[in-house]
Amino acid sequence: MKFSFRQLEVFLAAAHFQNITRAADSLAMSQSAASSALKELESQFDIQLFDRVGKRLQLNELGRLYRPKVEALLAQAGELEQAFSKHTEVGALKVGATLTIGNYLAVGVMAQYMNTPTHPKVALEVANTRTIAQRVKDFELDIGLIEGELQSSELEVIPWRGDELVVFCSPDHPFAQKGRLSDADLRSATWVMREQGSGTRQTFERGMHGLLPDLDILLELEHTEAIKRAVEANLGIGCLSRVCLADAFRRGSLVPLKVPEERQFDRTFYFILHKQKYRSAGIDRWIDLCEQLQDPPLPEERGLLYDRTSS
Template sequence: MKYSFRQLEVFLAAAHFQNITRAAESLAMSQSAASSALKELESQFDIQLFDRVGKRLQLNELGRLYRPKAEALLAQARELEQAFSKHSEVGALKVGATLTIGNYLAVGVMAEYMSSPNHPKVSLEVANTSTIARRVRDFELDIGLIEGELQASELEVIPWREDRLVAFCSPDHPLAGKGELTDDDLRAATWILREQGSGTRQSFERGMHGLLPDLNVLLELEHTEAIKRAVEANLGIGCLSEVVLADAFKRGSLVPLAIPHRQFDRHFYFILHKQKYRSAGIARWMTLCEEL
């Protein structure tokens, strides 16, 4: 074989950091050794994988083509190494989740996953849908859990579970005692919403189709807990996942608002790169999510 796994590791690290010095540091190598490994890989096949702009390495078209293949090959090699070491097939996992899922569902799955015999580590990044999708696309995350619909040619989007948005207010709000809200009520209300780019905002806007230009949006916040606190303080009304609101409804600190003529049903999804090797760890994670 004309290439080594180490050369592939250097190639992928350089693609990630766009700098050979930082790539070398991430692999505990000297800068010269990493630079030599990358040059040898390219010279062995008479190819160029990067455009060099000063000290910056920018993947070219050929590099972008081979990056997912190298990622998949190294993932299989790591799994084989674990099997040779007689460890459990389930290994460390890098997971990304949108805020609703990350804060209210993923931690329980993490605890179950890490209880495997070899106690594999899980790193969890919580961000909005667009950020998680980008990081899965760039192989910085093994799998993503999102709450927004997504169109991305490089990603496989797999339905996970159903969810529903619920409008809500404080018990002291004028709408709290009203049976069902009309479109006029929705126009007259002051809203506190998730930010643009989040799956929750996407689902809300789909449900409010036809009314969006008339809505009075006071605040756009990135965190669901901040929205709940603002609504509890009677600054306006909100609309979040029923998963987020269940405890507050039980305590009575927030009350649901009925809008039966508006559809707020949605799905949560798994997202994976289409060329990502599906390791035993990814399969185990998805199974635990399905069992949740």
């Protein structure tokens, strides 16, 4: 074999950091050793994988072509090494999740995944859909869990579970005593919302078609807990995933509201994987645990939120 795994590790680190010094530091190598390994890899096959601009290394077309193949090969080698050394097929995992999933679902799955005799580590990154998708594309995350719809030729998008958004207010808000809200009520309300570009906002805007130009949006916040606190303080009404709101509804600090029947806020959570990413036993185990996850119960369940039989 003309190349070594170390050379491939240097190639991937250089692709990630775009700098040979930082790549060497990440691999606990000297700068000269890392530079030599990369030059040897290229010279052995008479290829160039990077465009060099000063100290910056930018993957060229050939480098971008080979990067996923190298990622897959090293992932398989890493899994084999773990199996040899730890006698287990489930190893460390890098997971990305959007805010709702990361804050309310993924932590429980992570605890189950790590609760094995070998205690494999899980690194969890919480960000918006766009960021998680890019990190999976760049092979910086093994798997992503997202709540927004996504189109990408590089990613495999796998439906995971259903979800729905719920409109809610504080117990002291005038809407708390109403039966079902009308479109006129929705127009008259002051709203506290997730930011543009989030999966939650995407679903909300789809469900509120025809009303969006008339809505009074007071605040746009990136974090669900901040939105819940603002609504509890009676700054307006909100709309978030039922996953985020179950505890607050049980405590009575927030109240679910019925919306017009045509206002549908159903959506799907997804797994995303790079199409050329090696699907390890750890990834399969993570997906299995996610699929076993149960919905958090709501008071009086769906009848309290979306009474489809009433007018």
